Every structure is written in C-alpha cells, then in structure tokens.
Amino acid sequence: MSAPVGHAAHxxxxxxxxxxxxxxxxxxxxxxxxxxxxxTATVVALxxxxxxxxxWLDARERARLRYLAEVxxxxxxxxxxxxxxxxxxxGVGTLVAGxxxxxxxxxxxxxxGGVTLRGTDPDxxxxxxxxxxxxxxxxxxxxxxEFPSVWVRxxxxxxxxxxLAVCAAEVSPVASGGAATPLAxxxxxxxxxxxxxxVPAGTLWAATDSLLVRATPAEDGRGGVRWTxxxxxxxxxxxxxxxxxxxxxxxxxxxxxxxxxxxEPALAADDDRVLLTDSGHAWLFGADGSPRGxxxxxxxxxxxxxxxxxxxWMPWQNFAVPAGVLVTAAGARVAVGELPARLSVxxxxxxxxxxxxxxxxxxxxxxxxxxxxxxxxELWRADGVRGEPLLVDGVxxxxxxxxxxxxxxxSGEVRWSVPVGAVPAYLGTDGSLVxxxxxxxxxxGLELADGRLAxxxxxxxxxxxxxxxxxxxxxxxxxxxxxxxDGSGIVLG
Numbered sequence: 001m002s003a004p005v006g007h008a009a010h011x012x013x014x015x016x017x018x019x020x021x022x023x024x025x026x027x028x029x030x031x032x033x034x035x036x037x038x039x040t041a042t043v044v045a046l047x048x049x050x051x052x053x054x055x056w057l058d059a060r061e062r063a064r065l066r067y068l069a070e071v072x073x074x075x076x077x078x079x080x081x082x083x084x085x086x087x088x089x090x091g092v093g094t095l096v097a098g099x100x101x102x103x104x105x106x107x108x109x110x111x112x113g114g115v116t117l118r119g120t121d122p123d124x125x126x127x128x129x130x131x132x133x134x135x136x137x138x139x140x141x142x143x144x145x146e147f148p149s150v151w152v153r154x155x156x157x158x159x160x161x162x163x164l165a166v167c168a169a170e171v172s173p174v175a176s177g178g179a180a181t182p183l184a185x186x187x188x189x190x191x192x193x194x195x196x197x198x199v200p201a202g203t204l205w206a207a208t209d210s211l212l213v214r215a216t217p218a219e220d221g222r223g224g225v226r227w228t229x230x231x232x233x234x235x236x237x238x239x240x241x242x243x244x245x246x247x248x249x250x251x252x253x254x255x256x257x258x259x260x261x262x263x264e265p266a267l268a269a270d271d272d273r274v275l276l277t278d279s280g281h282a283w284l285f286g287a288d289g290s291p292r293g294x295x296x297x298x299x300x301x302x303x304x305x306x307x308x309x310x311x312x313w314m315p316w317q318n319f320a321v322p323a324g325v326l327v328t329a330a331g332a333r334v335a336v337g338e339l340p341a342r343l344s345v346x347x348x349x350x351x352x353x354x355x356x357x358x359x360x361x362x363x364x365x366x367x368x369x370x371x372x373x374x375x376x377x378e379l380w381r382a383d384g385v386r387g388e389p390l391l392v393d394g395v396x397x398x399x400x401x402x403x404x405x406x407x408x409x410x411s412g413e414v415r416w417s418v419p420v421g422a423v424p425a426y427l428g429t430d431g432s433l434v435x436x437x438x439x440x441x442x443x444x445g446l447e448l449a450d451g452r453l454a455x456x457x458x459x460x461x462x463x464x465x466x467x468x469x470x471x472x473x474x475x476x477x478x479x480x481x482x483x484x485x486d487g488s489g490i491v492l493g
Contacts, residue, residue, distance in 0.1 A: 068392070068431040069478075072100045073345040075430040076478040079493060080455050082443060084462050086125030088481060088489030093118045095476055097154035097165045097188055102478030104128070104189045106165055108152040115150050115169060117184070119191045122477040125491065129191030137182040137198040138171045157234055158210040162189065166207055166234055168199070178202050185212075185234045194235045204267035208274055208287045211240055215267045215276050225250040227265075227276055231289060241289030251279045251299070263316055268305055275311065277302045282313065297325045297333065306340035308373035310354045314339060326354070326376045334376030338369050344475075345390035345429055350409035353379065355396070360384060368398060370412060380412025386423050390434075392448060397434050399424045404436055404446060416451035420444055426473030428480070437473045437482065443492070462490060 068074045093107025093116070105120045114135055119128040135150065154167040165188040168181050178201030185195040197212075199205045204215040211231040218226050224247040231240045252263055265278035273292070274285040280299035284292040295303060297313035301324075305311050309329035326336045338358030352373050360367035360383040368389060370379040382398060382405070389398045395415060396407050402422050406415040426437040433445040433454055441463075445455035459482060468485040475481070476491055483489035 064393075065431050068347060069101050071345060071347045073390070073428065073475050074100065074347075074478070075428055075435060075475060075480055076102050076493060077430050077432065078435065078445065078455075078480070080445075081457050082455070082480070082492045085123055085479060085491045085493040088125065088476075088483065088491055090487055092120055092125065092127075095474070095481075096152050096167065097156055098122070098475070098477030099156075099163070099188065100478065105477035106154060106167075106188050108133075110150065115152055117152070117167065117186070117191070119188065120477075122479050122491070123493070128189075131184075131186065131191050131193060133167070133169050133184055134182060134196065135169050135171060137180045138169060140171075140173075140179070155207045156188075157207045157212070159235075162187065164188070164194070164234055166212060168205065181205070183212075195237070197234075197237065204265060204276075206267045206269040206274065207234075208269035209271055210234075211287070213267065213269060213274055215265075217265070217278070219250065220247055223250055224248060225279065227278065227283075229274065229276065229285065229289070243285055243289045243291060245276065245281075245283050246294075248279050248281050263302055266302065270305055273305060273309075275303060275305050280316075282311075284311070293331075295327050297327070303327075304340050306354045306356070307343075307346065308351055308354050310340075310373050312336065312338070312340055312356070326356070326371065328354075328372075328374055328376045330374045332374070332376055334371075336369075336371070336376070338367070341368060342388050343391055344388040344427065345392060347392050349391065349394040350396075353409050355389065355391070355409075357385070364401065368396070370396070370409065379410060380407070382407065382412070387427055390427060390429055392429055392431075395448070397427065397429070399427050399436075404434060404451070406434075406448075406451060418446055418451040418453070425470050426480075428475060435480065437470070437480075439470055441470060441482075443480075459490070462492075463488070 091109060093109035095105060096108045097106040102122055105122045107118045107120055109116045109118055115133045117131045117133055121128055150169055150171045152167055152169050154165050156163050156165055165186055167184045170181055171179060180201050181199040183197045183199060184193055186193045199214060202217060206213050212234040213229060213231045215227050215229050226247045227245045229243045232238060268275045272287045276283050280301060281296045282303040284295050286292055295311060298315060301313050301315040303311050303313045311327050312324050313327060314324040324336050326334045336356060338356035341355040341357045354371050354373045356369045357366045358369060365384040365386045368382045368385040371377060372379060384400050386399045389396050391409060394409050396409050398405055403417050403419050405417045408415060420436050420438055422438045422440060424436045425439050428435045432448060434448060436444040441459040443457040443459055447454050470482060471485045472483045480492040481489055
C-alpha cells in the first residue's frame with residue numbers, strides 16, 4: 001500500500017508482543033474503547049455540573065422567595081388556580097396591621113362610641129382574639145357623644161421575641177388645644193396588650209426599627225419653638241435616646257396674595273431615619289438618634305422621606321404646580337417637580353434609584369420618574385401611570401392604561417409589556433407572578449421574568465350572586481382580599 005502523495009512512507013518491524021499490547025484484555029480493540037470511556041466520563045461530569053448548577057439556582061430561588069415573604073405587600077404564593085380561602089365580612093374589621101409573612105392580621109371594628117381590635121387567622125378568617133381599644137384619654141369634655149368618628153392606625157416594630165403592633169386611636173373633631181392620643185402596644189398574634197401609653201396633645205409619634213419616637217414642642221415665650229425627640233422601648237417606656245432641635249420661629253400660616261396656606265408639624269420615620277418638619281424647617285435623625293443635619297430648603301414648606309436615603313422638600317404655595325427640591329443621599333439639592341412615589345411593594349433592590357411621581361399634563365394618570373439617588377439626575381420617565389408601582393428584583397412594574405409594563409429600575413428599558421384589557425384595579429406580586437385584577441373581576445397572573453400569562457381566573461365564578469362590582473383589592477396579611485360594593489368580599493390564596 002503506497003503512502004499518500006507528498007508523504008514519505010516509514011516502515012518498521014513490529015514484534016508480536018507489541019501487537020498483543022494493543023489488544024484489550026478481553027480481546028477487543030483498546031483504541032476504540034478508550035474514546036467511549038472518555039465520552040461517558042465527560043457526560044457524567046457534565047450532568048453532575050448541571051445538577052450542581054441547578055441545585056444552586058434552586059437554593060438561590062428559595063432564599064429569594066423567603067426574603068420576599070418578609071417584604072410588606074408581597075402575597076403568599078397563589079395556588080393554580082387560586083381559590084377562596086374564606087369570605088370576608090365587615091365584622092372582621094378594616095385591616096390596620098398585617099404580618100408580611102402571613103401569620104396574623106389585626107382589624108379595627110368601628111362601632112358607635114368606640115372601636116374594637118380583632119385578631120384574625122389570615123388563612124381561615126377565624127377570630128383569634130378581641131380587645132376593646134380604650135379611648136378614655138382622647139375623650140372630649142362631653143364624653144363619647146361628642147365625637148362622631150375614630151380612626152385607628154398601626155405600625156409594626158421589631159422586638160427580640162416577635163413583632164409588636166403599636167396602634168393609635170385618633171378621634172375627631174379635635175378641640176382647638178388638640179387631643180391626647182391613646183396607644184396600645186400589643187402582641188398581634190395573641191392580642192396580649194403589653195402597654196397603653198398616651199401621647200399628650202401637641203406631641204407627635206412615629207416608630208423606627210424597634211423604638212417608639214415622640215416629638216414634643218416647647219415654646220420659648222418669644223414666638224419660637226424647640227422640639228425634643230425621645231425614643232423609648234414601646235413596652236417598658238425606657239428611654240433609649242433623646243435629641244433636640246434648635247429654636248426656630250413658629251410659623252404655621254403663610255399668606256400669599258389672597259390665599260392662606262397652613263401646615264401642621266409632622267413626624268415620619270423609616271427603618272433608619274426620623275424626619276421632623278415644622279414651621280418651614282426640617283431635621284433628620286438616624287434611628288439611633290444621631291443628628292443627620294438640618295435639611296431645610298426654604299422657610300415655607302415641608303419634607304417627605306424618599307427611598308435610597310433621599311427626601312423631597314415641597315413649598316406650601318405650589319400645590320397646583322409642584323416645584324420641589326430633591327435632597328439626594330449625597331446632600332445635593334436638585335429642583336424637581338415630583339413627590340416621592342408610593343410603592344405597593346419595594347424589595348429594596350435598585351438602591352441607587354429614587355422613584356418620584358408628578359403631573360404628566362393629562363388626565364390619564366401620573367408621571368413616574370426615576371432619578372439617581374446620589375446626583376438627582378433623571379434616569380427615565382413613564383407617563384400615564386395608574387395606581388401604585390411595585391419594585392421587585394430591580395424591575396419596576398406599572399399599569400399604563402390597559403397595559404402592565406415592566407422596566408429596568410435603573411435604565412428604564414422595557415423588559416416586557418402585556419395588555420390586560422382594562423386599567424387594573426390592583427397590581428401586586430406573590431414573588432413569582434405579577435398579580436393583576438381588572439374591573440371585570442378577572443385575575444391575571446403574569447410571569448415576573450417575561451410577562452407570560454401563567455393563570456387567569458374569572459372571579460365571578462367564585463362569588464355568590466352579583467356583588468355589584470369591585471370596591472377595593474388589597475393585600476390582607478399576605479392574602480389577596482377582593483371587596484365588592486355590596487359590602488361582601490373574598491380572600492384568595
């Protein structure tokens with residue numbers, strides 16, 4: 001046999017024992033068996049790698065869902081298809097506090113002359129406990145017959161053992177000198193009342209992290225006022241820190257032309273900041289009481305906390321045409337025409353972005369504006385936004401007309417857009433789906449990643465009779481509450 005053209009042939013003698021060495025022990029051809037073994041080993045290794053990657057991805061997704069379960073406003077995972085857990089009735093009480101993990105719910109049952117707090121099992125609607133809310137500290141001189149209404153608001157604070165609910169009862173009308181506000185600090189799972197402090201008339205309160213913060217004014221007799229902030233343990237009343245503001249001229253009314261603008265002092269807090277505004281001034285403190293500076297922009301406005309360490313200052317006289325100032329996380333002051341956006345869900349992602357809302361010049365919604373939290377630069381803008389946006393995994397989901405649109409929180413790039421047939425009455429998430437309820441009583445479940453329709457439910461089939469349209473849709477301690485205009489409702493899961 002000749003060699004191919006251009007190649008020299010090299011012949012060498014081969015001994016028999018060398019030929020035997022090329023044979024497999026069973027007589028097979030080792031030159032053919034070795035590649036097959038290598039392929040098998042490679043496939044096994046690849047499968048193990050893929051299984052390891054999948055296991056890692058599954059673990060990461062479980063950790064993500066566990067984290068989201070603690071985020072306020074996130075629903076528990078909906079069944080496919082969702083069903084009625086129980087039927088809501090007014091006697092359950094208006095939700096005033098709910099466990100973001102879905103373990104408990106506190107409702108306020110209003111009745112003539114008072115209010116009762118009720119603990120409800122979010123899965124069954126069964127009443128766990130009931131506690132009358134004492135309003136004695138807030139009664140006007142004539143007693144209960146003189147106040148026509150009472151409003152309860154609650155906030156949840158952390159504790160070493162379990163979350164606590166701090167509830168306040170505010171009655172109206174209020175006399176010119178103000179009224180005291182009774183508080184109830186309770187274990188929301190059992191209804192045990194742990195403390196019943198009273199906030200004196202003129203004193204403000206808020207909660208940050210695990211502390212109850214009170215702001216008390218003291219007039220100097222020369223038209224000035226100084227505020228003292230005191231943070232206490234909600235159950236024991238022990239003082240954790242105290243801080244004060246400088247004396248400032250007391251101004252609660254500004255006349256501009258024929259218009260008179262009035263403001264009230266306000267105290268607000270988030271997990272790590274406390275903001276006090278009064279008389280056209282604003283002061284910022286850390287949750288530990290450390291002063292973070294006077295953030296007053298002008299002497300005729302008020303401030304609101306924004307996400308990512310920002311706040312917005314808004315002048316009193318420009319309600320119709322907002323002309324505010326964004327105080328960034330770096331302390332820069334940028335003129336804006338918007339106020340901090342109210343988000344139904346904010347999982348804390350996109351920490352360098354602040355979301356604001358303002359007038360878009362039309363009647364079909366508002367403008368949602370994303371700005372850099374450090375520089376204040378506008379990143380993107382979306383007009384015609386309806387309802388409250390939600391922010392999950394760095395993506396902002398909004399209702400724009402009859403479409404649900406997902407945008408990258410930083411770039412504004414549209415990830416997906418899905419028509420749902422009507423302006424949504426509700427937009428939320430269970431961590432895996434964007435949950436949409438439309439006025440025709442249809443529930444849509446859209447995949448967070450790509451907007452693909454994962455489920456669709458006609459709520460009419462789950463309600464007896466004709467409930468006369470949707471009145472409200474809301475998160476109820478991690479479950480979806482749909483209330484109808486006839487006073488009935490259903491809780492879905």
